[in-house]
Amino acid sequence: MSETPAPNAAASPAVPADDLLITPICAIFRRFLKRQGLKFTTERAQTLDVVLGKERVFEADELLDEMKSAGHRVSRATVYRTLKHLLEAGIIREVLIDSNKAHYELSFGKAPKGHLVCVETQRIVEFPTAELDALMQRICEENGFDPVSHRFVVYGVSPEAQKAEQAEQADSDS
Amino acid sequence: MSETPAPNAAASPAVPADDLLITPICAIFRRFLKRQGLKFTTERAQTLDVVLGKERVFEADELLDEMKSAGHRVSRATVYRTLKHLLEAGIIREVLIDSNKAHYELSFGKAPKGHLVCVETQRIVEFPTAELDALMQRICEENGFDPVSHRFVVYGVSPEAQKAEQAEQADSDS
DNA sequence: CTTGCTGCAAAAGTTTTGCACACGT
DNA sequence: ACGTGTGCAAAACTTTTGCAGCAAG
Numbered sequence A, B: 001m002s003e004t005p006a007p008n009a010a011a012s013p014a015v016p017a018d019d020l021l022i023t024p025i026c027a028i029f030r031r032f033l034k035r036q037g038l039k040f041t042t043e044r045a046q047t048l049d050v051v052l053g054k055e056r057v058f059e060a061d062e063l064l065d066e067m068k069s070a071g072h073r074v075s076r077a078t079v080y081r082t083l084k085h086l087l088e089a090g091i092i093r094e095v096l097i098d099s100n101k102a103h104y105e106l107s108f109g110k111a112p113k114g115h116l117v118c119v120e121t122q123r124i125v126e127f128p129t130a131e132l133d134a135l136m137q138r139i140c141e142e143n144g145f146d147p148v149s150h151r152f153v154v155y156g157v158s159p160e161a162q163k164a165e166q167a168e169q170a171d172s173d174s
Numbered sequence C: 001c002t003t004g005c006t007g008c009a010a011a012a013g014t015t016t017t018g019c020a021c022a023c024g025t
Numbered sequence D: 001a002c003g004t005g006t007g008c009a010a011a012a013c014t015t016t017t018g019c020a021g022c023a024a025g
Helices: A007-012 A018-020 A023-035 A043-053 A060-069 A077-089 A130-143 A157-172 B008-014 B025-036 B042-052 B060-069 B074-086 B132-143 B158-174
Strands: A092-095 A105-108 A113-118 A124-128 A146-157 B093-094 B102-108 B115-117 B124-128 B146-157
Touching: A023 A043, A023 A077, A023 A124, A043 A060, A043 A077, A060 A077, A077 A092, A077 A105, A113 B132, A124 B132, A130 B115, A130 B124, A130 B132, A130 B146, A146 A157, A146 B132, A157 B132, B025 B042, B025 B074, B042 B074, B060 B074, B074 B093, B074 B102, B132 B146, B146 B158
Parallel strands: A113 A146, B115 B146
Antiparallel strands: A092 A105, A113 A124, A146 B146, B093 B102, B115 B124
């Protein structure tokens, strides 16, 4: 059951480049489904809708909660199944933040981002990764690989957590 | 229950730099444990021993199997508990390969490595990441973070998998 | 109508934990 | 002796799956 991680490459054959900017993502998803002999159901539409509202990294359970809050009646199973399709359609991509649960982000049309994660508070800051794309190319060439995507995660202690730590120190001194 | 990912930084205060090259890792682990008021047990020694033999990325269950093969009687629970301590001691680090299970590698004294993963065969190639250390510094400075570590994973299609794919194409043409 | 989809509940896979007993220091 | 550690089995969590009824094309 080892899972193929976010095959962004699948997005390229999915939609002609020209359509990328003018076609609503919803239509793109519908086309993707049709091409695979799959159906565009209410649940899938609602899931996509909530996903499109996400500006940051999210996880499956969080998405489910948000959908229920939005008044959509959808099962956990369906959310997981739909996330798989959104991955294959290249509309979202997987972000590796920790090894316990999957994290996703909207990827449509956007360049891959780096993620700076606070090891104390789990706060996540995104940053652009222009130089990493070049590095990916080079590494792949050197090893005969065909590049698909890359992930760069930096772990550190956020300013907030640093302050909290200092406060703790002061406490133990008293 | 969110888990702190491989705090490599914990390694620095653990052992004076001079000892790094002359002290057996076993002694370093023992010291680390003593400092924390923990005990150096047979099971922990055996786990460290098997871990030291690993040249590549490994996972918890794989480690347990290998230990049993080596004739060590140890429980799964103890392996997991010991991995936590090895992480804190900075002797191993976590490698994010997929979001279903944790992967580790021996990190002692070694610079962080990048990983090139084949999305088809899961084969992993390591590569050095000198330029990424500098990038980590810069990103952390820009955001007021205190750098701890970083992970860079590139996904691609390995030469083997490319060949297999071409063979498949040829098949469907016939 | 035919085929795929949903929800439920159960299963599967990894990691954690409570408890009684055993072992380093 | 004291305070940790260990093993076991159960629990916790995320993700997957089988199945019966339901809905899209």
